[in-house]
Amino acid sequence: MISSLSHLNRLSYSKIAAQTLYRMASQAVSGGRYDLVVFGATGYTGQYVVEEVARVARMDQERRGEGAAPLKWALAGRSENKLKDALATARKELGLGLEDVGLILADITNQDSLNKMAAQSTVLINCVGPFLEGMQLKYNKAAEEAGVYIVGACGYDSIPAEMGLVHMIKNFKGELNSAQMFVKMRGKGGAIHTGTMESAALAIANNAQVARIRRELFPEPLPKPKFKVAKKGLHRNNEVGLWGIPMPTDEPVVYRTQHYRHTVLKERPVQFQQFLGVRSFFQGAGLLLGIAYFVLLCYFSWTRKLLLKYPEVLTAGVFKRSGAKREELKNMGFTATLLGRGWSQALLEGTDEHTQPPDASITVNVSGPDPGYGATSVMMVACAHTILCQKDLIPGRGGVMTPGSAFANTDVINRMTERGMTFTVEDQK
The missing domain is CATH 3.30.360 (Dihydrodipicolinate Reductase; domain 2)
Incomplete structure (x- = not known):
């Protein structure tokens, strides 16, 4: 059985050190965390991912009804002004208010800021960088022990x-x-x-x-x-x-x-x-x-x-x-x-x-x-939403995984076809 600590999951490459995985798990019991956080939201791909999260959040709310709690999500990056610009672009493109979307300052060169971002995240969508095998070699054991899922290659690759x-x-x-x-x-x-x-x-x-x-x-x-x-x-x-x-x-x-x-x-x-x-x-x-x-x-x-x-x-x-x-x-x-x-x-x-x-x-x-961008954003957000909603269908209790091993028993394909x-x-x- 996967405990509530395993709610903290990761998508794509990360520079958060192994000890941070334990900190993420230990802080997962506290309230006030976001369901989804888009890290690298001010980048070119990140902008499309932000807009896709907004669409999925709206669809999720419509499906669950007005009385249900809305999907809580946030943008994360180095510059507050650029995060606000990314949110403003999303508002313009989608015609949505997005008043409740949070902003988190986080920099890959600042470990403390990464720790704070991780502690506020249930599922973190990382739009920052490659080298998946290195993640598996370096962090798989730590992720398993912390009950954290790291799932890479969730875009057009692969x-x-x-x-x-x-x-x-x-x-x-x-x-x-x-x-x-x-x-x-x-x-x-x-x-x-x-x-x-x-x-x-x-x-x-x-x-x-x-x-x-x-x-x-x-x-x-x-x-x-x-x-x-x-x-x-x-x-x-x-x-x-x-x-x-x-x-x-x-x-x-x-x-x-x-x-x-x-x-x-x-x-x-x-x-x-x-x-x-x-x-x-x-x-x-x-x-x-x-x-x-x-x-x-x-x-x-x-x-x-x-x-x-x-x-x-x-x-x-x-x-x-x-x-x-x-x-x-x-x-x-x-x-x-x-x-x-x-x-x-x-x-x-x-x-x-x-x-x-x-x-x-x-x-x-x-x-x-x-x-490169439209399909990648659909795929990444579908994977993130699947981890959020169907973590019990992902094998094991954590670790660095591929999409094929993590999502084989989930409805991630249905989520992508809906989009x-x-x-x-x-x-x-």
């Missing part, structure tokens, strides 16, 4: 992959062996915000460190599958009618979930590959060259410094500090098509081996608005 696989496994009439995901973008959007670029640049620059952390996290790799799916480069997939460019951004998160399924749940791990889908070979080849150029810029410290200083120039306007305009984002969307292969009959044990190749298939589509996303089973043979 909800379509994680919850798409959860949806596929639940609907597959048999036992799944592998899945390939092809992501296709819709509409012509504007520039990508440089915050996204900086996260990608740091991930590439710290690739060796992350690889070391992964080896330390998982000294025993997953068993080699008997029917292994070969890794693919640029290729055409006739089922989706697209050329696939390898884009393994979600694969490490999915691997962590499959490791959990294998070691804890004793279920068969699913092989997973991820691709960006484009219409022609030449478009794919051009994007591969662009990706190689970006990786090269990020690899060396001096070129990385230039990239961070002059992003508009060195990326030919693909990344801009101003990001895309709202009207441009409204015209964008994505569809992630997951192609699953497996067996029509499941074995008794997840560790048993099939003697025949996979003989069944399933296709799942996950669709939503612009992936305009779709999870559909298109075909099963």
Whole structure:
């Protein structure tokens, strides 16, 4: 049974030290805490998350009726003036009063301010930074002992992959062996915000460190599958009618979930590959060259410094500090098509081996608005609201978890579909 101390949960990356986790838990019994707190609310993505929390709070109040207590939430960040500006923008965009929304001053360089913010939070939505494996290695034990959940990758990276696989496994009439995901973008959007670029640049620059952390996290790799799916480069997939460019951004998160399924749940791990889908070979080849150029810029410290200083120039306007305009984002969307292969009959044990190749298939589509900001805000807030309302359905009593392991038994997919996303089973043979 999860005690009331486990109400304190976290989303995404955190710089709060391990001892703070214990302080968060010890102070959870006091009153006056907010249900949801958006940390990093003044950032580009944070603004969209703030507006999504306001929408969900209004929907929650309408669903529960006028007599029910409203969702209590707050914005957190370094500057009070910028927090007020973020709230004013939300009021303008949504036409809501938002008079009862709180403001909390918190700075990642000030541990005491982080402690105070954590003590006021039931669920903290963190819009500040990457490196999920480092969180698991460093804080998993402390989070478990404190009864605190830390769930990362709750935005476009990696909800379509994680919850798409959860949806596929639940609907597959048999036992799944592998899945390939092809992501296709819709509409012509504007520039990508440089915050996204900086996260990608740091991930590439710290690739060796992350690889070391992964080896330390998982000294025993997953068993080699008997029917292994070969890794693919640029290729055409006739089922989706697209050329696939390898884009393994979600694969490490999915691997962590499959490791959990294998070691804890004793279920068969699913092989997973991820691709960006484009219409022609030449478009794919051009994007591969662009990706190689970006990786090269990020690899060396001096070129990385230039990239961070002059992003508009060195990326030919693909990344801009101003990001895309709202009207441009409204015209964008994505569809992630997951192609699953497996067996029509499941074995008794997840560790048993099939003697025949996979003989069944399933296709799942996950669709939503612009992936970087509109869909990400929907996904993050849906995950936060799920933790708030369905903590008893999350396994264990705390720890650092992936979305696939944390939310497999919850209704988080329903919460996202209520906000305009779709999870559909298109075909099963």
